[in-house]
Amino acid sequence: MSHAVSILVTTSIRPRRAQRLQAEEISRTLGLPYVSRSRESLEALRRKSGAEAVVVVSRNRVGLVFAGREFFFHPGLGKVRIRRIEAGKTDQMIQAMGLKAGDSVLDCTLGLGADALVASHVVGAGGRVVGLEVVPVVAMLVRCGLENYAGGGPPAEAMRRVEVVTADHREYLQALENDSFDVVYFDPMFRVPRHASSAMEPLRPLADARALDPESVGEAVRVARRRVVLKERAGSPEFERLGFRRITGGRYSPVAYGIIAKDGDEA
Numbered sequence: 001m002s003h004a005v006s007i008l009v010t011t012s013i014r015p016r017r018a019q020r021l022q023a024e025e026i027s028r029t030l031g032l033p034y035v036s037r038s039r040e041s042l043e044a045l046r047r048k049s050g051a052e053a054v055v056v057v058s059r060n061r062v063g064l065v066f067a068g069r070e071f072f073f074h075p076g077l078g079k080v081r082i083r084r085i086e087a088g089k090t091d092q093m094i095q096a097m098g099l100k101a102g103d104s105v106l107d108c109t110l111g112l113g114a115d116a117l118v119a120s121h122v123v124g125a126g127g128r129v130v131g132l133e134v135v136p137v138v139a140m141l142v143r144c145g146l147e148n149y150a151g152g153g154p155p156a157e158a159m160r161r162v163e164v165v166t167a168d169h170r171e172y173l174q175a176l177e178n179d180s181f182d183v184v185y186f187d188p189m190f191r192v193p194r195h196a197s198s199a200m201e202p203l204r205p206l207a208d209a210r211a212l213d214p215e216s217v218g219e220a221v222r223v224a225r226r227r228v229v230l231k232e233r234a235g236s237p238e239f240e241r242l243g244f245r246r247i248t249g250g251r252y253s254p255v256a257y258g259i260i261a262k263d264g265d266e267a
C-alpha cells in the first residue's frame, strides 16, 4: 500500500490497553510504523521519526494530525442534511439519485463519508450503501468514525450501516456484475478547488485528486441498475467530457449533479 505522505501511528499520552492494541492493529493493517507514545509532544515524535503526519488513537477517537491540524471523522454536515430531510426539505443529491427506502448505492468516492451517511439514512435498514475510498488512511479514519460515533439518534444507525471498502473504484467496478447497485455515485475532488472554507479542505492534501476517467463511468453505467450520478462544480466541463447530459441542482448552488439514467429508470 502506498501513502502520499509518510505517516506514523501512536496513541495519546498514557493510553489504555485497548488504545494501544487498536494503534498496533491500524499500524499492521495500513503497513505504517507504530511508535509507542512517551510523554513527548506529537510534534517532537513526528520530527524525530521524520514523518509528515501522525495517526493518533485517543480514548474517544482516531485522528490524523497533519500540517498542524487534526483531521478526524465527524458526522457534521451529513447530520444537518439528515435533519433537513426529516423536516421535509429537498436534498439535491438525494433528488439527483432518485433515492428511496430499500435502494442500494455504491459511493465510489467516500471521502469524509457525508454523502454516504445521508444516502444510508434515506435507504434505511432495508437498503445498502457501500463506500469506496482509495486512500487507506482516509478509509480507516472514516471507518473508525462511522463505527464508533456515540452521538445517538438516526445518524448513528445510518453510520453503522455504511460499508467502508478500501479500494480504487477503477478496479472495484470492473469486478462487479451488471446491475449490482441501484445507483452508482461519484464525487471526485473538484478540478478547480472551491475556496478554503470547503468541508473537503482537511482532506485535500491526503486525497486522490486524479480526474474521473471515462472508462470508470462506462463501468458504472454497466454496474448501475437505475442511474449513475456525478457531483461537480456547476458549469464544469467534466459533465460533458464524461457523458453526463442531464444536469440538476439548485439554481444558485455552486455544485451540480449529472445523471446518466438507464433504460427503465422512471424518475
Ligand SMILES: C[S@@+](CC[C@H](N)C(=O)[O-])C[C@H]1O[C@@H](n2cnc3c(N)ncnc32)[C@H](O)[C@@H]1O
Pocket: 108, 109, 110, 111, 112, 113, 114, 115, 116, 132, 133, 134, 135, 138, 167, 168, 169, 170, 187, 188, 189, 190, 200, 203, 206, 207, 208, 209, 210
Ligand atoms: C471530494 S471527496 C468525496 C467527498 C464525499 N462525497 C463526502 O461526502 O465526504 C473525493 C474522495 O474520493 C477519493 N477517491 C479519488 N479517486 C478515487 C478512486 N479511484 N477510488 C476510490 N476513491 C477515490 C479521494 O481520495 C477523496 O477522499
